[in-house]
Amino acid sequence: MPTRLNGLETLHGADLLPYRVRHRRSIGYGRISAYRLNPYFLCSESDLPESLLNYRLKLGTYAGIPLFVHWSFSLAVIYVSLQVMHAGPQQMLFSIAQLFGVFLCVTLHEYGHAMAARMYGISTADITLLPIGGVARLKKMPRIPWQEFIVAIAGPAVNIVIAILLAITLAILVDPALLRAIGTYAMVLQEPMTDETRDMLLDLFNQPSWTGYGVLLLIVNLVLVAFNMIPAFPMDGGRVFRAVLAMSINYRTATRIASRVGVVIAVLMGFFAIQSDPPLLFPLFIAAFIAYSGLGEARQVDLMESVSGLTVGQVMLRDTSAFSMDLNISELQRRWQSIPLTSVPVVSIAGTVVGVLSLRDLTTQIESGVDPSTTAGEMVDHRKSFGPVRAEQALQEAIAQVGKHHRQIPVVDESGALVGTLDLDTMIQRSAIQISSDAPANNDPATTHFDQRS
CATH class of the missing domain: 3.10.580.10 (CBS-domain)
Known part of the structure; x- marks a missing residue:
């Protein structure tokens, strides 16, 4: 999903993970990606709260970028375990493996941003995995619009590549009848869902199998791309929108327009979340986050532009x-x-x-x-x-x-x-x-x- 910095200018990502929730026979997903700027503090554009920086476990350094996991990630593992505990240890381990697979996709998404930024001489301090997703801390953001466009779109592009590879693999290895059932579930094929199709899908998603694992990750990556590219600043789609605007108007005005569009989208999202029965708290949280952080970054840009040229x-x-x-x-x-x-x-x-x-x-x-x-x-x-x-x-x-x-x-x-x-x-x-x-x-x-x- 940057501001005070510890030497960093912008925090790219706070990508809220696509998560799977089992309620007997239903499957749900949700996710958001954004660069986060702390709201209007006269400081640098982004650092993680001290509580996040102090309680992290280093998983290693890959491509020259340290990768950390926050202690609270264990809460996600515990939650998933409790959700499927009644199904036995095998199902529990499979669900945890699914969770790790989802976070691998989120991590690759963040590395996509980081690698794109590196092409323009911008290094990444680290990447941190949280229960709600991942955060890549870039040392600054490119101010050339087409460069920001590339950096912003690189994360979703990684998910597209992953989805294509998974789709090709499934098309080669999976029974065609099951593929048609998956297509029906994904609403790609406009066919009514028969009892046989429904049973196939329930077996696919509720029984441990490599096919079910691959299909889940395929759906997760598609959801990541679709939701992430909503032009709600400061999500990736909003940053792409701002970059396109900045190609023809000044950066400050482009940011103001993008942030206001993001607020409108956040209000609509919050409205539908409240109107749901029961109200959807997680989308409501996402809507509040988009509005809060988008307006905060717009004010931050106003600040930085107002002191341009001064020492x-x-x-x-x-x-x-x-x-x-x-x-x-x-x-x-x-x-x-x-x-x-x-x-x-x-x-x-x-x-x-x-x-x-x-x-x-x-x-x-x-x-x-x-x-x-x-x-x-x-x-x-x-x-x-x-x-x-x-x-x-x-x-x-x-x-x-x-x-x-x-x-x-x-x-x-x-x-x-x-x-x-x-x-x-x-x-x-x-x-x-x-x-x-x-x-x-x-x-x-x-x-x-x-x-x-x-």
Whole structure:
């Protein structure tokens, strides 16, 4: 299904898996794919929540991309097991194998996005499997429309290839009568479903067999493609729609149009989900997700476009307040009383920035009864700290790199010396001031007098 980043600009994918639900004699599927942008935070375009990053098991590195599975994936295995427990251990193992097969398709879908992005010099930090699907974290998104089109469509293209290979294999190996029954079930053949056809399908889907396994994966991949290509931004289909629009209009306007179309589709989806009897909670969740994340990304694009062409140095606070890494808690308490910042750089004896200490972290340490002799350097959490950024660095690039735990980031010059602070909360206002100052000067004496004083 990116924003604060841990060095990443966009999170492509949150592909909700196509899942199989057994209710006696019925089979259901559902799935969504999208790039997810966190809503309107003045940060980089996408990182996973810390709870996802901290509780993952690495499955290996494939094609140079680390593959992780989140601990909550075990919940999906438990759920599937409980659903078919009454059918015996053989059926349980078969259903779990089906689940793994579905997730293999989702993983390949994410690798499709990642490999397409690699063609344009964009690397992927990792891919994470969740109970609801997969997430590929790209370090940035291509801004050239046709490149975004290729990256967005690459995931569904992988599912099309898988479906074609499965269809060819089934056509060669499966009894023609069973193929006709499958065609009837898939509504490809406009024939009434006879009792014999229904019995064949029930045996196919409810009894462990390679044919049933292949047919399930075929249906899953077709559903992945069909649902994923709905033009509901920020799903893959919505991104394709945005890329096509951006070929003839500017990127910001294209994003706004795509996000609004996505909201309309999400509202319709939510309406039908509520009108169902009983109401369908999962499609309702998907609809809310599409609307929320689509509008969030549109606002994120507005932000990034509004600071285009500016550098960090042009909008930073020219405040060089810093704490020496050997200051203890008592000294930190005293000195912070005269500093208006909520996050302060911690520097070494040589003057280099070694991290950032937030007021919240300090108060947490004090409340926990930490040793009063603990120093600023010892309290810096390097997993949460990020920075510094360079004064000459493009502001868009800096926003795409900042961490999610600090709103104020140290700024250094070419020599590494601290020269200011990038305040994310006042950055937009400061960028507006900078743009205004770049406009042709007028002859208003009051204005001239102010500029001279500054």
